[in-house]
Amino acid sequence: xxxxxxxxxxxxxxxxxxxxxxxxxxxxxxxxxxxxxxxxxxxxxxxxxxxxxxxxxxxxxxxxxxxxxxxxxxxxxxxxxxxxxxxxxxxxxxxxxxxxxxxxxxxxxxxxxxxxxxxxxxxxxxxxxxxxxxxxxxxxxxxxxxxxxxxxxxxxxxxxxxxxxxxxxxxxxxxxxxxxxxxxxxxxxxxxxxxxxxxxxxxxxxxxxxxxxxxxxxxxxxxxxxxxxxxxxxxxxxxxxxxxxxxxx
Amino acid sequence: xxxxxxxxxxxxxxxxxxxxxxxxxxxxxxxxxxxxxxxxxxxxxxxxxxxxxxxxxxxxxxxxxxxxxxxxxxxxxxxxxxxxxxxxxxxxxxxxxxxxxxxxxxxxxxxxxxxxxxxxxxxxxxxxxxxxxxxxxxxxxxxxxxxxxxxxxxxxxxxxxxxxxxxxxxxxxxxxxxxxxxxxxxxxxxxxxxxxxxxxxxxxxxxxxxxxxxxxxxxxxxxxxxxxxxxxxxxxxxxxxxxxxxxxxxxxxxxxxxxxxxxxxxxxxxxxxxxxxxxxxxxxxxxxxxxxxxxxxxxxxxxxxxxxxxxxxxxxxxxxxxxxxxxxxxxxxxxxxxxxxxxxxxxxxxxxxxxxxxxxxxxxxxxxxxxxxxxxxxxxxxxxxxxxxxxxxxxxxxxxxxxxxxxxxxxxxxxxxxxxxxxxxxxxxxxxxxxxxxxxxxxxxxxxxxxxxxxxxxxxxxxxxxxxxxxxxxxxxxxxxxxxxxxxxxxxxxxxxxxxxxxxxxxxxxxxxxxxxxxxxxxxxxxxxxxxxxxxxxxxxxxxxxxxxxxxxxxxxxxxxxxxxxxxxxxxxxxxxxxxxxxxxxxxxxxxxxxxxxxxxxxxxxx
Numbered sequence: 001x002x003x004x005x006x007x008x009x010x011x012x013x014x015x016x017x018x019x020x021x022x023x024x025x026x027x028x029x030x031x032x033x034x035x036x037x038x039x040x041x042x043x044x045x046x047x048x049x050x051x052x053x054x055x056x057x058x059x060x061x062x063x064x065x066x067x068x069x070x071x072x073x074x075x076x077x078x079x080x081x082x083x084x085x086x087x088x089x090x091x092x093x094x095x096x097x098x099x100x101x102x103x104x105x106x107x108x109x110x111x112x113x114x115x116x117x118x119x120x121x122x123x124x125x126x127x128x129x130x131x132x133x134x135x136x137x138x139x140x141x142x143x144x145x146x147x148x149x150x151x152x153x154x155x156x157x158x159x160x161x162x163x164x165x166x167x168x169x170x171x172x173x174x175x176x177x178x179x180x181x182x183x184x185x186x187x188x189x190x191x192x193x194x195x196x197x198x199x200x201x202x203x204x205x206x207x208x209x210x211x212x213x214x215x216x217x218x219x220x221x222x223x224x225x226x227x228x229x230x231x232x233x234x235x236x237x238x239x240x241x242x243x244x245x246x247x248x249x
Numbered sequence: 250x251x252x253x254x255x256x257x258x259x260x261x262x263x264x265x266x267x268x269x270x271x272x273x274x275x276x277x278x279x280x281x282x283x284x285x286x287x288x289x290x291x292x293x294x295x296x297x298x299x300x301x302x303x304x305x306x307x308x309x310x311x312x313x314x315x316x317x318x319x320x321x322x323x324x325x326x327x328x329x330x331x332x333x334x335x336x337x338x339x340x341x342x343x344x345x346x347x348x349x350x351x352x353x354x355x356x357x358x359x360x361x362x363x364x365x366x367x368x369x370x371x372x373x374x375x376x377x378x379x380x381x382x383x384x385x386x387x388x389x390x391x392x393x394x395x396x397x398x399x400x401x402x403x404x405x406x407x408x409x410x411x412x413x414x415x416x417x418x419x420x421x422x423x424x425x426x427x428x429x430x431x432x433x434x435x436x437x438x439x440x441x442x443x444x445x446x447x448x449x450x451x452x453x454x455x456x457x458x459x460x461x462x463x464x465x466x467x468x469x470x471x472x473x474x475x476x477x478x479x480x481x482x483x484x485x486x487x488x489x490x491x492x493x494x495x496x497x498x499x500x501x502x503x504x505x506x507x508x509x510x511x512x513x514x515x516x517x518x519x520x521x522x523x524x525x526x527x528x529x530x531x532x533x534x535x536x537x538x539x540x541x542x543x544x545x546x547x548x549x550x551x552x553x554x555x556x557x558x559x560x561x562x563x564x565x566x567x568x569x570x571x572x573x574x575x576x577x578x579x580x581x582x583x584x585x586x587x588x589x590x591x592x593x594x595x596x597x598x599x600x601x602x603x604x605x606x607x608x609x610x611x612x613x614x615x616x617x618x619x620x621x622x623x624x625x626x627x628x629x630x631x632x633x634x635x636x637x638x639x640x641x642x643x644x645x646x647x648x649x650x651x652x653x654x655x656x657x658x659x660x661x662x663x664x665x666x667x668x669x670x671x672x673x674x675x676x677x678x679x680x681x682x683x684x685x686x687x688x689x690x691x692x693x694x695x696x697x698x699x700x701x702x703x704x705x706x707x708x709x710x711x712x713x714x715x716x717x718x719x720x721x722x723x724x725x726x727x728x729x730x731x732x733x734x735x736x737x738x739x740x741x742x743x744x745x746x747x748x749x750x751x752x753x754x755x756x757x758x759x760x761x762x763x764x765x766x767x768x769x770x771x772x773x774x775x776x777x778x779x780x781x782x783x784x785x786x787x788x789x790x791x792x793x794x795x796x797x798x799x800x801x802x803x804x805x806x807x808x809x810x811x812x813x814x815x816x817x818x819x820x821x822x823x824x825x826x827x828x829x830x831x832x833x834x835x836x837x838x839x840x841x842x843x844x845x846x847x848x849x850x851x852x853x854x855x856x
Contacts, residue, residue: 013759032596044712048756048765053290056461058497058592060390061290077595098432099762105287118398119350131347133359139352146352146384146391150289182350217591 003029003080005042008090010097011049019097031081036064039075039089052101059215062151065092066101072153072213092156094165108152111168115176115194120187138183141240145178145223147216154210154220160203167203168195170210170220177223180236188236196231204228219246250692251437255281255406256679258441260413260426260468262288264389264661265643266447267396268668269625269675270405273443276676280405283428283439285412285463288397292449292461293664296389297588298502299381300346300665301369301658302339306360307379312336314371315380316842317849319659322368322531323616323652324794324804325851326481326812328839331650334623335659335666342665343382351395353384354585364585365505368531368656368856373848377529381658386500386588392661411437412767413467415695416444416475416639417687423638424685427692429699431767434760436692442682443675445640446472446619447668451778453715453771455612456723459491459498468645469618470774473781474822477629477636478814478833480647481617482778483786483796486655487728489535491611493554495596499589499608501657503557504528506585507564507577510539511556511605512547517567518555523856530856533654533795536610540728549607556605559586563605610728614655616795617785618647620814620836625671631814631836638685640675642667649812652838653794694822702769707752711769714753718745718772718779726783731799739783746776746827777828784830785813806851812836 003026010019024042036057043050052075053063059077066075067090069083080087095103126132148171155161155169176195180188195201201224210220230236257273259266262284274280282288303310315336320327347353347361354362363379371378384391400407408428415427417438425440448468452460469479489510490499504510510528512518522538523530530538543553558564565576579602583590586601593599593606619641620628625648627639642648643664650663718741725738749772757765791805792798814836817828843849 011759013761032598034596040712043765044710044716048710048754049759051757051762051764055286055290055463056292056295058295059595060295060387060588061286061292061461063286063290079596102762109287113401118402119395120402121348121350125348129344131344131353131361134355135359136355136357136362139355142352143385146394147387149294149390150287179350182352184350 001029001085002027003038003085003087005038006086006088007050009100012099029080031079033080034076035068035078035080035083035087036075038080051099060149062149065151065153065156066090067092072157074151074153074215077215092152094156094162095152105152107165108155108171111172112150112175114168115172116187116191117175117179119179119182119185121184122186132184134184137242140242140245141181141183142178144218144246145174147218148174148178149216151215153213153215157209157213159207159209160205164199164203166199168200170204170224173201173224173227174218174220177227180227180230181240188230192231192234195227201227201231222246251435252440253281253437254440254684255279256441257443257445257675258283258426258439259445259447261447261449261643262286262407263291263447263449263643263664264293264392264396265664265668266445267400268665269445269447269642269672271396271399271403272669272672273675274403274405276673278676278679281408281439282400282405283408283411283413283426285410285431287409288407289393291393292464294390294393295461295498296392296661297386297498297500298505299364299366299383299388299658300343300392300661301366301380301656302343302382302662303336303380304340304343304361304363304382306356307363308371310371310378310380312340314373314378315339315369317373318369319650319656320652320842320849321374321854322656323654324854325652325806325810326649326793326838327652328649329842329849330839331623331648333842334670335650335662338666339662342662342669346392346395346665349395349399351384351391353382364502365529366657367501367504367529367535369658370526377526381502381505383502385584386502386586389661392665414471414770415692416471417691418475419688420685421637422685423636424687425691427695431762434763436696438687438691440684440687442679442684443638443640445625445642445671445675446645447641447643448645450615450644451775452612454719454722454775454779454782455727456719457491457496458612459488459496460612465771465774466778467771467774470777472619473777473817476817477627478620478816479618479781480620480812480814481649481785482781482815483789483813484616484653484794485612485782486532486614486616486795487536487610488613489532489539489610490557490608492592492596493607493609496611497592497596498611498613499557499592499606503559503586503589506559506582507568508557508559509563509567510535511558512542513549513551514547518542518547526856531654531656534856536728537797539610554607554609557608558605559601560603560605614660615644616647616649616651616653616655618645621646621648623648623670624674625667626674631833640671642671653796699766699770702753703755703758703763703766705753705755707754709748709752710754711772714745714749715772715775718742718776722779726786729797729799730786732787735783735787739780742776742779742783743827749773749776780827781815781830784832785815788832788834789813810838810851812838
C-alpha cells in the first residue's frame, strides 16, 4: 500500500532558518512495518538530509520519541497499522529543536539529575560479603518505575511542562519514585524535599497525558500520585498497597 | 580545534565503558566518557535474560562449573586464564551491582533470584543449573541504568553524542583519539594517558540482526586502520531465537523458564540434537539445529522458521514428562517474561500466552574483536605484546573468554568483570605514566576522509550499498560456510568497497547532526569488518563453535587450537580502499586450566 508522511522539517544549515512541512510518499508499505523503518526508507531512498535519532529499533533504548499524528510515541514501537496511511511526524514538544526531529535533550537530563537519580546507602555491606536482602514484595514496589528508559515521551506530552520548562516533569518524578520507594535506599527524605519545591511534583495537575504517552506502559500518573502522598506523609512507608500494583498481563 | 586532556578516556558508554569509568574514577583518575549515543541508549540495555554468576542461591553451584561450561561452550578456543577470571569475579561483580542498587528479582529468602540458561550446568555438564541472576527479562536495562546512575553520583565527565573516528599514536603508544561532535560537526582531540575502547559489536554487517542500528564496529575498524590486528573475527554468534522476519531478540530465558522449540509436526526436535539438555544446548548448536530442520522442510508450513512455545500447557506437559514438580501459569510468565510478551504483541500481534512464537536465528554477538589480556590491555601479536596506553573491554574486545561461541549471560559477565578490571588497571597506570605529546596535525587524515565522504556526488546512497552488503554477508558468511561461496562474498565486498570509494552519494552537506555523512562513515567500518570476517573464516579450515564449514566439518585440535589475528598489510589507513589482509595463525590458546585438571581438555562436545 501507499503511505504519505508529512514531516516537520528544520534545516538550520541550509540557510533556511524557518521550520516547514514536507511530504514524502512511500510505496509497498505493509501494515506491520514500523514507522521508524519507513522514516529510514525516506532517508535511505529519497532524502539523506532527513535527520532523527534512533538506535535499538526495538523500544528499549529510548532514542526515537516523536510526535506521531499528534501523540508521543517511539517510532520503532508504532506499526503502520496503528497509525494509518497519512502520517504526520513532528519533534517532541517543549525542548528546543536542533534539526528536523532532533531536539536538545540537555534540559531533560538536567531535570533528571536534579532528583538524585542514584542509589544511596552508606551502611557497611553485609558481613558475609553477600548481597543485601530484600523481599520480592518490596522489590515489586519499584518494578514499574524501574522500567523507565528516559525517552522523554511523558515529559514532552505534559502541558504543565510546556507551560514551564523549569518543572522537573513526569520522567524525573518516575526516576525519583524508583529510589524513594526502594526499601534499600536511604535518601528518600532528600528527594522528597527536592520534589516538594515549587518546580517539583506540585506542578503536576493530573492531566494524565503522560501515562498513555509512556511506551513502556508505566503508570506514570499513579507514580506521581504516590510521590505526592510520600511528601504529604513525610515518608514513603505504607503508601503503596502491594495488592494494587499494576501488572502487564 | 578543541583539545581535551584527561588521564583516561573511555570510548563507549555501554556496560563495559561505564564500569571502567566508575572504577577508574574511584581509583583517582580524571576520566571522560565519549559516546556517540546518550549513555542510556547503549545496547547493553537490550540484554534480556540475566547475568551468570555461581552464587548458588537456589541450588549448589561453583565458579569451577561455570568455567567448565564456558570452556566447553566456547568449543575449547577460549583462553582459560580469562575464563577463570570471568567465572570467579562474576560472583563479586554481581554482588557489587546489587550494592549499587540494581533491582534484582529475589528468592523466597530475599537473595538474588537465578534462572536456568543455555549451556549452564552443574557438576561438569550433569544437569541445567540456575545461574542467571535476573531482573525480570530486562537485566541489561537495569545494569545500564544502574551504572549510569552511579557515574552521575561519582561526577564522571560525559561527552555525549561525540563519535570517535580515529586513534592517535606517538612514540609507540596510543596517546589519544579524534572525535566529531555530532551536534556541530566540529572535530575534537582527546589527549589521554590511557584510552579504552568499549564500543560494542557489529551485528549490522548482517541482514537479520538483533543489534541496534548503531552497532557498526567503529572501534575495531578505527584500530584496524591504524595497524592493530583483530582476533577471531570468523566467530560470530547467531542467536537461535530471533523474532521471525525482524530479527529482534527473544531471550534464551524463555527456554530457561521451560519454553520449547517445535518444528512443523510439533516435534521437540532439540531432543535429537542435544539429548541431555535439549532446548538449553549452547547457541551455536541450537541455531544450526533450527537451520537443519528448515533445510529438511520441517520449518512451520515449510517456511524458514520454527516455533518457540511458552504456553503454560506446553511447558507443564514437558515438566511433567521430565518428572519435575514445579508448574508455571500465565501470571508467572507475564511477570518474568514481560519484555517478551510486549515484543511479540507489539511487532507481530502474537500473544505468547496463547500462541507459539515464530523464530529463526539472528546475528547477535561478536566473539572476536580487539585482542586483550585479562587486564583489558590491548595485545598486538602472538607473543601478547602490550600496546601501551590502549585498553578494550566488552563486546568489541576479545580477551578471549568466549572462544568460538559465547554462552548466554556471559556477555553481561564479560562487560562487568573486564570493564571493572580495566578501570582498576587504568587507575594505577595513569598514576605512574606521563602524558606523551600529541603528534602534529593528528586529525588531518581523518578530516580529509570526512571531506571526501561529504563531497561524494556519485550515484549510490550509503543505505543502498549497506543493504547489499548485509544481504551478501547473510547469504555467504552466515551460519553455514563453504570456501567457494565465501570467495564470492569477498568479491561482493570488494566491489561494494569500490563503489563506496568512487560512486557514493551524500545529500547532506551540512555540519549539524549530519547523520547522512555519519552513516556513510559507519558503512566504511562495516565493510572493513565484513572483509576481515570473510578472510578469517576462509582461513580457518575446520568447524568449531559458531564457525561451521560444510567443506571442513570436523573440529581439528591438532592444527587449530590457535587464535586468528588479521591485520592490514599496507599499514596505510587512508584513503581506505580494499586493504590486502594478512593472517597470522600462530597465537596459541591459553590452556592453563587444562594443565591442572584434565576435565578441561578438548573432547567431543555433546549436550
